[in-house]
Amino acid sequence: MKKLLCLLMITVILLCGCNTRVKPQIDISEKYYYLTSHVDYGRGSTATLLHRFNVENGSMTPLCPDPLCEHSEEAGCPFAGALNYTVDGDTIWFNRVLYNRDGERVTVICRYDIADGKLRVLQEYKDDGYTYVFKFGYLWKYFTHENPTDKDISVRISLEEENFDDPEEIDPGKIPFAQVGDVYYYGAFGTYHSPATEVYAMYTDLTDEWLVADDMFSMNFTYYDGFLYYIQEGTLMRVSVDEEITGIPVNTKETVKKAIAAYFFYDNSLFYLQSEGDDAEVIGWDEFLEEEVKNTYGGKIWRANPDGSKAKVFTETDGYVISKSMLSNAQVGNRLVVRYGCWKEKQRDGQTFRAWRSTEGGLLVVDLNDGSYRAYQVFDE
Numbered sequence: 001m002k003k004l005l006c007l008l009m010i011t012v013i014l015l016c017g018c019n020t021r022v023k024p025q026i027d028i029s030e031k032y033y034y035l036t037s038h039v040d041y042g043r044g045s046t047a048t049l050l051h052r053f054n055v056e057n058g059s060m061t062p063l064c065p066d067p068l069c070e071h072s073e074e075a076g077c078p079f080a081g082a083l084n085y086t087v088d089g090d091t092i093w094f095n096r097v098l099y100n101r102d103g104e105r106v107t108v109i110c111r112y113d114i115a116d117g118k119l120r121v122l123q124e125y126k127d128d129g130y131t132y133v134f135k136f137g138y139l140w141k142y143f144t145h146e147n148p149t150d151k152d153i154s155v156r157i158s159l160e161e162e163n164f165d166d167p168e169e170i171d172p173g174k175i176p177f178a179q180v181g182d183v184y185y186y187g188a189f190g191t192y193h194s195p196a197t198e199v200y201a202m203y204t205d206l207t208d209e210w211l212v213a214d215d216m217f218s219m220n221f222t223y224y225d226g227f228l229y230y231i232q233e234g235t236l237m238r239v240s241v242d243e244e245i246t247g248i249p250v251n252t253k254e255t256v257k258k259a260i261a262a263y264f265f266y267d268n269s270l271f272y273l274q275s276e277g278d279d280a281e282v283i284g285w286d287e288f289l290e291e292e293v294k295n296t297y298g299g300k301i302w303r304a305n306p307d308g309s310k311a312k313v314f315t316e317t318d319g320y321v322i323s324k325s326m327l328s329n330a331q332v333g334n335r336l337v338v339r340y341g342c343w344k345e346k347q348r349d350g351q352t353f354r355a356w357r358s359t360e361g362g363l364l365v366v367d368l369n370d371g372s373y374r375a376y377q378v379f380d381e
């Protein structure tokens, strides 16, 4: 008995010792999806608010932790009007456009640490026509020109270092779409390479001028496992790139899949939405836009090998008309978050019309291991 007591005590001491040394860690990146949405929490006011959506139980809560806050700009909610954001672990950076104390329109860059609830305003920029986007661990500040050959020096600021006082100047003044080693890929509209309004790709390592990628007409790039993927006129193409040396294409382009609307990679597989074209089922008539509404992707998510072979339907979302928005960036751990559409009433000149909203029905959470899904109606009626 004494021995047993002794053992028990030692065990208790050991357990306590462990508890004081090891801080409990919650991996929230596997559990939450962040999104901006218009939700009315106050007296009829609506603001674009940052929310987090729990993919395990479907609950959606404003990121603002104040239970008494109306979450509107008028009420001074520090999370209202969030435009663009990026998440790394339990830190979220976002920007808001608002009027400061002097009545000037400004963009503020904020950082919120969810674990300790600390919100900081990192920088305030006067509204000078620049756009601010978070990507690849940086804040990119750039100017949009109609003619891509009108170049502008822009800046990028490392989110890790938060060096707002000494930003790194970059050329060209654009935001990249993909990163391959030290090389960034961009897409641009213009007449530089081909006929008017053509889209073309270019790349740069930011130490030299940017170069046009031959025969790549796209604004949509993804780098995965040695290949640069891009959608050109609805077809998903890929080219292998030399990540170690230059990041530039090293072989001929190959077709992966035709009529692709959105895609992403998970667990060495390509997941995608395929446009059904003229075969798409008509689901009704949008009175507001006066046009037919079609189930464009047939409520199907496909899965294939990264080269497009062995394609088959992975999930069929019966009754839910899925939208292509969010498919390429809405992976949370082993789950995928997809928006679906619904019918809503819309007003014009005092009249009410039945209109299709392609993303406002709610969110589907798809299990990427077995294809099962759950639907959550999280938006306002």
Ligand SMILES: [Zn+2]
Residues within 6 Å of the ligand: 064, 065, 066, 069, 070, 071, 072, 077, 078, 079
């Ligand atoms: Zn609030």
